[in-house]
Amino acid sequence: MTDNPVVLRARGIDKSYGGVHALADADLEIRAGEVHCLAGANGSGKSTLIKILSGVEAPDRGEIEIAGTVTSKLSVVGSISHGIQVIYQDLSLFPNLTVAENVAMTTRVAGRARIISITAARELTLTVMKRLELDIDPDALLEELSVAQRQLVAICRAIANDVRVLFMDEPTTALTWNEVGTLFQVVSALKADGVAIVFVSHKTEEVFALSDRITVLRNGKVVAVGGVAEFDRDSLVEALIGRQELEERIVSSDVHDSPVLEVNSISAPGLFAEISFTAHAGEIIGLTGLMGSGRSEVADAIFGIIPFTSGRVAVDGHDIRSGDVASAISAGIAYVPSDRLTQGIFLDQAISRNLVASSISSLANKLGWLRPKAIRAGVDKLIDELSLKVGSPDDPVSSLSGGNQQRVVIGKWLATNPRVLVLNGPTVGVDIGSKAAILQILREKAAQGITVLLISDDVPELVSVCHRVLVVRRGRLVDEIASQNVTVEAVRERSIA
Amino acid sequence: MSVLTRTPQFHIARLRGRNNEGVLLGIIALLLLLIAMFSPGTLSPAMFADILRSSVVNMALALGVLLIIISGGIDVSFTAIAIFAAYSTVVLMRSIGLDNGILPFLAAAVIGALLGIINAVLVAGFKLQTLIATLGSQGIVRGALLAFVGSVYISSLPSALAQIGDARLTTIGGSAVSVLVIPVILLAVGLAVVLRKTMFGRSIYAIGGAPESARRAGIRVGRVQTVIYIAAGALSGFAGMVHVALVGHASPFELVGTELTVIAAVVIGGASDAGGRGSVQGVALGVVLLALIQNSLVRLGVPGFWHTAVVGVVILLGVAIQAQSRRRRSKRSTILESAVTA
């Protein structure tokens, strides 16, 4: 691999956003036909580096060398015409256009097309989808697709072009395991064609399974570069966060017998059917299954976002009205949703406002007037309890790193003194350091008698905190792995089956 | 991997049209039926000519608004631009003694385009929100017209222009169809083609749907916006001239104040206020629907004092139907998702 010619090289890249130094003197070298992993904790600058190499952002300093020319800044069209393609972390697709138009868009822009042909776009799309063994209606509007399908469309769009360097910014977060498998096959095929692939992932297993070389970023600086053989799990984790990862199974034996959350045979047509389980005070229950198995929908239904048509959900014996978030909250359920940025936080609002958002009524007197002192005390307590790294509570929550933002979401719910804490993928896209902190919070809350329902497909994470793990498949609860049997192997085996 | 089978309701959705064109046609048919029941004598070919006549100017104005709404913006300055361009063209023609039937339309379009640059600078250059930018430019343009160009009613147009305004393409049931219908139809068809078939047109939808994605796909967002606002200015200027030619006089106080009606027509025609959606066909139906209502009130014998209220009810119905169908569409998306998981 190291003999292959360099197709893209970045040297001494610096980039600041206001006060945030996102990249500091970062170098990156990409060779033809390699799979290059760009690793780093949240906010370490991976996405920023990709945006600079695709011409979306201009670096403050540094140079980019591509195809024998050196520049201080690429244009988007320039990068595309040099065969650079990106699957962005947020996909960057067009919800209001059809699948075919989405797939064909970049090729047309780069080709300076003036007139477009729907049929040609459709054909292009079908060709690419055949290659990926996909069957998505090219005439469907993108907004009608599921998140996983959109992810696949983004992949189609990237490889529909004449691609020489393919950046994939966390492309697997929304995919099921078999979709990930197909993606890996495509990656191998592209690699065989001499395409360079730059791959961002927080999943260490993926990193080792796929990459030839690894570049590790920390706080905007490159802290390690080398062939995959030069790393092992521990050294990678150390490079990522500068210390060893703790992911052993720490589960308290302090579970009470009293049932707190009772889910009794709830169904929602087309989503899930006859789900039943009981969770006790102090218990952390894992809920896992393939993407699209219905596990997220079960969580949504318990919180009242999706109505269930039969069965009942009760907290401490009190029934919750189907499809009524307010009744779930007043029964003591708290919910950390899967999409932090759009569902979890109010991005431009102050950290303090985010922290009180769920407990407004308890912070107001009978006439609806807020009690400023109570608010300030509550906010300070939470910041302390969650060890949030904040400048001032009046700063916008957008000024926080991803891990801290996620802790704000959890804190917002802790302020309501919940009986049941439901978390949907709380550590997705969160770096290892924050992840450990979040899992520790869950353990502490369980120890205080809160019931925790953790929806996740991160098996080591489930193993590390859960007393029991429930497995959902095709909308049904198919398995329960009891405490003594919770191991990485067991969970993985049973949820794939 | 995921398999998406096309469900039957998907085909029904296609029948309704992506922008509810089918539903709009239904409402129009219903209104015609009402007229046929309550005032059968007036349901004549002449009525269609009348509706065409009263749709022409709004249609020309709506084309520019459509461009901006698809791109995710909103414009309240276009009527000011329209009347500025048309009125100052007439003033200019009178002062230099020019008498021509074609040039004034071009001149008004050019003046409109120049005024469109103000919006382009504010939106594409300074990144102001479009409502703010066009509120500001509306005041500037209208104030400049009345302060510096003129504030008097010009009762007779240069004769060649007056002739164009009076020229009939044909007469349907005693009602004249102005030749000015032709350029407006040509512009509409042209814009429809541009929006559907050209990269520029698709870029407008892309920008309206997801601006940051558009930039990342290599679309020059600022440049497209600049062209949009200048083109919308030109269309408004042209529309202003059509108005002046049709009414046979030039008054600087006209058109301004009708912007919300035109926007309503565009939105009833299926353009999304959030951007990324809308079609020329839909807008044409929206414009015709509003013209039909306004033209039916007398025919249906609605008392004069109730006219505005009835128009309000119909606009409410129109926007409610569009909102409901959008909701249904987002529901469909979850249904499809469940079809995948099942």
Added chain:
Amino acid sequence: MSSASTVAPSFLARVRRTLDAAGHTGNLGLLLAGVIIVFSLLNPSIFASPLNLQSIAYAVPEIALLALAIAVTMSSGGIDLSIVATANLSALGAASVSIALMAGGVPGDAAAATGIAVALTVGVGCGLINGLLVAKLRIAPILATLATMTLFSGFAVAVTRGTPLYGLPDAILALGVQTVAIIPVSFWLLILAVVVIWAVMNRTGLGLRIILVGASPEAADYTGIRRSRVLLSTYALSGAIAALAGILMSARSASATAEYGSSYLLLAITIAVLGGTNPLGGRAPIVGVGVAAIVLQAISSGFNGLHISPYIYQILQGLILVVVLVVEVRRGRLTKWITRMMSRPPADGAALAASTGAATPLKEQPTPKPLTQGSHEHD
């Protein structure tokens, strides 16, 4: 060396810091001071005279209240275009009820109180209709209220058959002409309303919820905020404020009609935005909106006093809106935009060359010069 030279900078620094803390509203305050100074110099005998300041104070309240109604709905991420129609309908409600009561022998003050209550009820009712359309039927606010604007004013024309209602009780009329400590009663009412609305938006659960819903409706749903209930309250609040404006309008014009204030709609939006309201929601600068209303009215009044054409004022109003926001958005954008617009798009195959400005092959020149930022694609 006197201590004055050392005191001055620190004093200025303190002023600067206070203004920074006040942010946009502080800048508006500066603008207002500037406007007053300029017009006092241009028209010394008249502008700063108590009578003229009084005249400004008479004009501000109704339009400021309408702008506040807009600001409240904007902070929830919506807009209420029906405010003027609501104000008129409310005023008509107040007028017809109080006139009828007085005709039936009820004392004027009681009739006035009842009338005001009726107006507020009508205003809240109109607001609830808007709220239902926005929250339950999920119609985009700009469209829902565009429709109700036409509906409400059409309804008002129809029931009054276009004729104005006269003979309001003296207690209502007094709001339009009386002063307390030289300042018009209506201006005192405005101050009271600003304080109350500010408190509602910043010190109550409802206000916080409105702002959060405006900041992110989806996150609000996932936070357990009952969005439709909040939106209903938002539009009801806006309707109530509009009703108050309606009462002041009828007090000032001594009558109630269906078509008063048609020029106020765009002006109210302008004031709300100039005051610092974000049309996309999440911000409710109530005091800023009040100051913005005074700024525009002071300029308008100054122009009238100098016999400058109202059309010039219209230009200036547009300019102020645009310039204030442009200055805040950031300078330097314009030159960037112009260069970008002037540059030709690169020709086929030469995309990179164009994008790199002065591209140089690596071999020939190992240390590339820092390249000029010129023809870049960067918005």
Added chain:
Amino acid sequence: SAGIGATTDGATSTSTSMTNIVKLSGGDWFNRMETGNQEWAAENDFTVNQTAGDDSSPEKQIAIISDTIPQKPAAITVVPNAPESIEAVLKRARDAGIIVVTHEAAGIVNTDADIEAFDDEAYGAHQMDLLASCMGDAGGTYAHFVGGLTVTSHNNWVKGAEDQASSEYPKVKSIGDPISSDESADTAYQRTKELLATYPDLRGILGAASTDVVGAGRAVAEAGKEDSVCVIGTSLPSTAGDALKTGAVDTITFWDPALAGKAMLTIAKKLLAGEEIVDGTDLDIPGYEKITQSPDSATTFFGTAWVDVTAENAADYPF
């Protein structure tokens, strides 16, 4: 009945300026009034400023009157957009010692004198007389356009015409409510086309806004019904002259705004000089030689200043 004199201490004002506040800045009508103002100012030792809002909304007019008060002119003459709406601000002006004279505001309370070119209902009746004589013995149905449904003077004319028809011309019938043209000739044109389609036997159209007869006349001419449909209404020769020539419009009526402007100023000057305005006062202005006091309001006076213009005499009125 008793005449009126200045009821304020305004007679002591030393100012020699007067302000004429009209409905809308610019436009033929008030430009003509301004011509009269300046002629009058040149003949009398006063300066006269005309001012107005940038649109004809009552709220802007209130603000302008309010802003005029601090300048303390000797008098203000006002043509209100909505007479009722300026009562409160006029009261403030009079309290500040300014003489207030109004026009097109019969019955307004807070004025020193209101001078009307004519009695609104008499004017409406006069238009009905013209229409009835044009329609002939057979009579028929007619429609009435107003500039806006809330314009008081237009509504008064409508009422005057209706009352005249029901008492004098039983065969002349209104189709119903007046129709709003929104002050737009084009709207009048379109509504007229619909009227012609809906009421095939329509025989007459009355217009209140100056553009109404232009639009209506055009629709009538297009339908080839110049001879069977009478189009009569308020307009100006400069606006409707062409339509009169072609026969699309039969007769227009109006009053000369220049003379109305002069009448207001003359009254103001008389009041300032301490003179009284009484029934029969001669303002020495054509049409206002012997003004009559309204039976309903002591401060309202009527002239007889309306003019009927047909194709024959249009050239006599160059505005």
